[in-house]
Amino acid sequence: MHFEYNIEGGDFSKAGFASSQLKKVLKQLITDHKVVKRTVVALYEAEVNVVAHAYLGVVIIDIDTDKIKIQINDKGPGIEDISKAMEEGFSTASEKVREMGFGAGMGLSNIKNNSDDFKITSEVGVGTKLEIIAYLKTI
Amino acid sequence: MLKYNRMKVSDIINELGLTVFSGQSGIDKEITGGYVSDLLSDVMGHAKEGQIWCTLQTHKNVMAIASLKDLSAIILVKGFKPDEDMAEQGEVEGVPVLGTTETTFEIVGKLYELLK
Numbered sequence: 001m002h003f004e005y006n007i008e009g010g011d012f013s014k015a016g017f018a019s020s021q022l023k024k025v026l027k028q029l030i031t032d033h034k035v036v037k038r039t040v041v042a043l044y045e046a047e048v049n050v051v052a053h054a055y056l057g058v059v060i061i062d063i064d065t066d067k068i069k070i071q072i073n074d075k076g077p078g079i080e081d082i083s084k085a086m087e088e089g090f091s092t093a094s095e096k097v098r099e100m101g102f103g104a105g106m107g108l109s110n111i112k113n114n115s116d117d118f119k120i121t122s123e124v125g126v127g128t129k130l131e132i133i134a135y136l137k138t139i
Numbered sequence: 140m141l142k143y144n145r146m147k148v149s150d151i152i153n154e155l156g157l158t159v160f161s162g163q164s165g166i167d168k169e170i171t172g173g174y175v176s177d178l179l180s181d182v183m184g185h186a187k188e189g190q191i192w193c194t195l196q197t198h199k200n201v202m203a204i205a206s207l208k209d210l211s212a213i214i215l216v217k218g219f220k221p222d223e224d225m226a227e228q229g230e231v232e233g234v235p236v237l238g239t240t241e242t243t244f245e246i247v248g249k250l251y252e253l254l255k
Contacts, residue, residue, distance in 0.1 A: 013224060015200055016200065016204075020203065023207060037188075041208075044183060044204070048179075048180075048200075100179070101178050102180065104178040104179075106183075107180050110180055110183055
């Protein structure tokens with residue numbers, strides 16, 4: 001199964017749309033509750049990152065019999081130092097974003113902790129690409 | 140994980156005299172414990188299904204998290220009211236959005252006494 005969603009940078013009112021759609025789909029397909037939860041948490045954090053930092057993004061979800069693969073590609077400022085960005089507590093979020101309770105520097109580590117496989121690549125001034133994989137025992 | 144008393148959202152509304160802003164349809168849900176944080180990623184990373192969440196954040200994203208994490212209800216502290224779209228989302232998701240005029244420290248203390 002294949003799904004795609006667009007994300008608009010700066011629009012917090014729609015952050016979480018893709019993850020809530022994914023949750024509905026996965027609940028129908030997968031009996032392992034834990035996988036569903038972990039995967040939607042990872043996607044939500046990735047969506048928020050795009051809204052908070054990038055101009056626009058696209059979420060591409062492929063659900064297979066053995067895994068769920070999610071790609072989140074954005075056009076945005078990119079990340080200069082990925083290992084720094086992965087550190088819990090490090091954030092470059094704006095004051096406005098922080099006031100909303102985001103930008104605590106926990107997003108990327110939440111994504112990593114809630115996925116089986118996590119890849120991040122970024123080009124400064126171009127954008128960032130994330131790939132999140134959850135492996136399924138049976139579907 | 141600690142075992143708490145079995146209480147429904149409606150029980151704590153009555154016991155603590157909480158305001159119900161929206162999401163009335165979810166008040167029969169059982170509470171499995173509580174979580175307190177104003178950092179959304181902290182809640183996303185650490186809150187557990189069925190917990191009641193105390194916060195001062197009043198925007199719509201609170202509901203997205205409550206729904207994704209299957210939390211039982213939200214309590215807004217210190218007289219804060221939900222933004223209009225947050226209240227609407229509570230109604231859509233069936234997650235009660237509750238309120239108190241007390242501070243987080245006071246309301247959580249009482250909540251803990253009831254649940255422990």
